[in-house]
Amino acid sequence: MWQRRHWLAAAGGLALTPALPALAQFRVEISGVGATQLPIALLRFRDEASAPQAISPVIRADLERSGLFRFVDTPLQIDETGLPMYADLRSRGADALVAGSATKLVDGRFDVRYKLWDVVKGADQGGQSMAVPPADLRLAAHRIADALYEKLTGEKGVFATRIAYVTKGGGRYTLRIADADGEGGQVALTSPDPIISPAWSPDGKELAYVSFETRKAVVWVQDTSTGARRQVANYKGSNSAPAWSPDGRTLAVTLSMEGGSQLFLLNRDGSQPRRFTQSQAIDTEPVFSPDGKFVYFVSDRGGSPQIYKQAVTGGGAERVTFSGSYNISPAISPDGRTLAFVQRQGGSTFRVMTLDLASGNSQAVSDTSDDESPSFSPNGRFIIYATRSQGREVLMTTTLDGKVKTRLLTSGQDIREPVWGPFGR
Amino acid sequence: MIKTSSSRLGLASALLVALLAAGCASSVKLDGPAPVENRDANAGANANAGANAAGNAQSNVATVDLTAKSAANSGADRIVYFDFDSFVVKDEYRGVVETNAKQLNANRQKRVSVEGHTDDRGGREYNLALGQKRAEAVQKSLTLLGVQASQVEAVSFGEERPASAGADEAAWAKNRRAELKDR
Numbered sequence: 112m113w114q115r116r117h118w119l120a121a122a123g124g125l126a127l128t129p130a131l132p133a134l135a136q137f138r139v140e141i142s143g144v145g146a147t148q149l150p151i152a153l154l155r156f157r158d159e160a161s162a163p164q165a166i167s168p169v170i171r172a173d174l175e176r177s178g179l180f181r182f183v184d185t186p187l188q189i190d191e192t193g194l195p196m197y198a199d200l201r202s203r204g205a206d207a208l209v210a211g212s213a214t215k216l217v218d219g220r221f222d223v224r225y226k227l228w229d230v231v232k233g234a235d236q237g238g239q240s241m242a243v244p245p246a247d248l249r250l251a252a253h254r255i256a257d258a259l260y261e262k263l264t265g266e267k268g269v270f271a272t273r274i275a276y277v278t279k280g281g282g283r284y285t286l287r288i289a290d291a292d293g294e295g296g297q298v299a300l301t302s303p304d305p306i307i308s309p310a311w312s313p314d315g316k317e318l319a320y321v322s323f324e325t326r327k328a329v330v331w332v333q334d335t336s337t338g339a340r341r342q343v344a345n346y347k348g349s350n351s352a353p354a355w356s357p358d359g360r361t362l363a364v365t366l367s368m369e370g371g372s373q374l375f376l377l378n379r380d381g382s383q384p385r386r387f388t389q390s391q392a393i394d395t396e397p398v399f400s401p402d403g404k405f406v407y408f409v410s411d412r413g414g415s416p417q418i419y420k421q422a423v424t425g426g427g428a429e430r431v432t433f434s435g436s437y438n439i440s441p442a443i444s445p446d447g448r449t450l451a452f453v454q455r456q457g458g459s460t461f462r463v464m465t466l467d468l469a470s471g472n473s474q475a476v477s478d479t480s481d482d483e484s485p486s487f488s489p490n491g492r493f494i495i496y497a498t499r500s501q502g503r504e505v506l507m508t509t510t511l512d513g514k515v516k517t518r519l520l521t522s523g524q525d526i527r528e529p530v531w532g533p534f535g536r
Numbered sequence: 537m538i539k540t541s542s543s544r545l546g547l548a549s550a551l552l553v554a555l556l557a558a559g560c561a562s563s564v565k566l567d568g569p570a571p572v573e574n575r576d577a578n579a580g581a582n583a584n585a586g587a588n589a590a591g592n593a594q595s596n597v598a599t600v601d602l603t604a605k606s607a608a609n610s611g612a613d614r615i616v617y618f619d620f621d622s623f624v625v626k627d628e629y630r631g632v633v634e635t636n637a638k639q640l641n642a643n644r645q646k647r648v649s650v651e652g653h654t655d656d657r658g659g660r661e662y663n664l665a666l667g668q669k670r671a672e673a674v675q676k677s678l679t680l681l682g683v684q685a686s687q688v689e690a691v692s693f694g695e696e697r698p699a700s701a702g703a704d705e706a707a708w709a710k711n712r713r714a715e716l717k718d719r
Contacts, residue, residue: 305696307660326649326717327691328664349668349692352661365665367690370672372665393665409662416662439659459657483659528660 148181149263152205152230157190157212162221163245166213169252172292173270174260176508177492178515191226191238200230209259211238213248220244223251227262236262249295269488273532274495275299275309275318276506280524286320288335291488291531293506293519299335310353311532312379319343319353319362330364332379343381354397354406355379356423363387363397363406374408376423388421388428398441399423407431407441407450418452432466434473440484444491449511451476451485451494463496465511476513486530497527614716616674617709623666623673633674636716637681644684647719650674652692653699655708660694667692667714674714689719 151174159165174180183205187196190212200208211225226238239258243251250271257268272291277284284306289296300306304323311318312332319332328351330344344350348367355362362377366384374387374394388394392412399406400420407420410428415436419428432438437455444451450466460480466473481499488495488508495508500518504525509516519526614636616629625633640646652671654663671690678688700707 305693307664307694307696323693323696326651327689328693348690349664351664365661367668367672367692372668393662393669395665396659396661409659437658439662453659455658461658 147179149179149206150183150204151180151207151209151263152183152185152187152200152203154185154187154189154208154210156210156223156225158215159213162213162215162248164248164252166211166223166248166252166255169249169292170209170256170259173253173256173268176292176515176517177260177268178510179260179264191224195228195230197228197230197233205230207236207263211255216242221248221251223248223255225255225259227259249290253290253292266492267490267534269490269493269531269534272489272534273315274506275311275530275532276497276526277306277309277528278521278524278526279504280521286318288318288532299333299338300340307528308352309528309530310355311530312355313357313359313533315533315535319355321351321353330362330381332362332381341381343377343379344375344384346384352395352397354399356399357401357403363399363408365395365397374406387425396440398443400443401445401447407443409439409441418450431468438464442485442487442494444487444511445489446491449487449491451487453482453485453496463494463509465494474513476509476511477507478513479507484528484530488531489534493531495529495531497529616670616714618670618712618714620708620712622712623669625673625677633677634681637678637683640678640683640687641681644687647687647689649717649719650678650688650690651697651715651717652690652694653697653711653713653715654695655711656695656698656703657708658695660696664692664694664696667694670712670714674716 153167153171156166159167171182183203185200185203185205189195189210191210193210195208208228208230209225211223214222216222220242222240222242224238224240227236228234229236241251253271256270260266260268260270269291273288274291275286275288277286282303284302284304285298286300286306286309287296288299299318302322302324307321309318309320316336317332317334319330321328322331328349329342330350330353331340332343333340343362344364344366346366346368350364350366352365353362360379362379364375364377365372366375369386371391372393372395373390374397375384376387377384387406390410390412392410394408394410396409397406403423405420405422407418409416410419413430417430417438418432418441419430421428431450432452435454435456438452440453442451448468450468452464452466453461454464455461461482462475462480463477463482463485464473464475476494477496477498479498483497485494485496493508493510495506497504498507504527506519506526506529507516613632616625616632640648650671652667652669654666668690671692675688675690679685698711699713700710
């Protein structure tokens with residue numbers, strides 16, 4: 112059974128009107144996880160209504176999007192200093208309670224506090240206080256959601272991380288950075304020429320991407336907080352497909368300067384290009400393994416595009432995908448165990464697949480047919496990818512089992528080339 | 537400015553229009569409404585030119601339309617189309633390659649980009665590499681005819697700059713191409 116919820120409306124009455132320009136909007140589609148959802152009571156934070164950004168709706172939206180929680184209503188109105196009525200909460204079926212406050216400080220910042228209680232044990236599970244400027248209230252809410260998620264599931268949350276993607280509309284291409292929930296989007300670069308293949312530096316401070324602004328594909332790196340940008344690969348022919356090594360010191364790129372599309376490694380400032388693959392075929396879409404020892408990439412050296420891996424120190428390439436005649440766009444999970452990629456099935460169906468690298472078992476995680484550009488969340492629990500829906504390009508997130516999906520739409524624009532940023536903002 | 541055969545052609549047709557318009561103007565009665573003819577889709581443009589010519593020819597302003605220039609720059613004699621999943625320059629485009637090779641051989645200062653394109657099926661980066669392969673196939677055909685390697689840069693736009701927005705074979709066939717552009 113599929114539940115469809117108009118997510119933001121459910122989360123706190125934030126009105127979405129078409130008048131808001133290019134507002135990103137995730138919708139949640141959940142299938143078959145009801146039995147495993149943790150029942151939780153999340154109270155409105157005291158004084159959040161007078162803050163420019165309410166806290167509890169953001170937390171609630173984050174937790175609900177994970178598919179692991181369901182929310183229990185209660186008339187209880189306390190903040191983090193209050194005493195929960197455990198008996199009443201238990202009778203309503205809540206296993207956990209979260210309450211908090213957002214108090215304006217004299218310097219204009221907000222002191223955001225929360226506390227978590229284990230309702231079943233009747234125990235205080237601790238909380239946190241953070242003073243943030245008004246512009247970081249959403250970030251504070253995402254951080255609280257991450258803390259709650261980690262406490263309640265044992266895994267790190269990714270709600271405070273960011274995604275980058277490209278929108279196309281009105282003849283312009285725009286590289287955007289948004290919160291992982293698609294909100295708070297900001298423009299990093301806007302251009303009349305195509306922008307493709309954004310890639311986050313491991314520290315989350317820079318984006319590498321391909322821009323066609325000089326009438327050819329050139330690899331640029333841009334500092335997202337200052338906007339300072341530099342060309343790192345602008346050789347004869349095409350320069351594309353940037354990927355960062357985990358230590359941030361090396362970029363792998365596809366260059367055609369020696370004829371054909373071949374992989375090269377560069378220092379992060381673009382210096383010392385050295386050829387990494389030697390084939391008569393197309394080699395492209397490099398991505399480093401999380402331990403930095405291997406580069407996975409696409410090559411059609413065997414007659415059709417397949418995913419291979421090759422040690423960074425050199426040596427031969429080893430084929431990784433065997434089923435299907437068109438496997439492209441590799442992404443490796445943060446634990447190095449799962450490969451996500453796009454497989455062509457039949458004539459014109461392109462689907463995001465996962466491959467368990469140890470067992471060789473593969474599985475479709477999407478039910479759409481025009482998928483592109485899978486990218487893992489830094490906790491390895493989600494994949495974000497681009498697809499088409501009703502003639503528009505949209506973004507989807509999915510859990511690795513494919514059961515919980517969200518869709519990101521923007522009004523009047525195509526949205527594509529998603530890439531999930533690292534932890535640590 | 538480097539004149540190409542297509543821009544000469546453009547100039548010639550502009551002159552032709554002007555001559556026709558001037559011829560028209562001589563038979564127009566100045567005190568009556570200008571006769572309107574609707575011969576074809578270009579009739580409107582011709583009628584405007586005629587009206588100008590009928591007035592003060594010295595106040596004519598020549599419009600430079602960069603869209604038109606860019607269209608001329610990639611006219612039929614500068615595009616090579618490819619079959620699905622193919623990088624072979626077909627015999628029917630030998631003339632295109634020879635014409636452009638002749639111009640490049642006649643003027644060693646002349647530089648061109650060969651821009652490879654694909655249809656929009658498949659991944660963006662893989663398509664960029666496929667477009668590059670098409671561009672390099674045309675580049676190779678030019679150098680085999682004596683063009684210097686330094687005169688030609690093969691680049692690719694992959695699926696990012698379709699010539700036709702459709703999602704059928706007719707549109708895809710128009711998008712699988714390599715275009716020669718002056719640099």
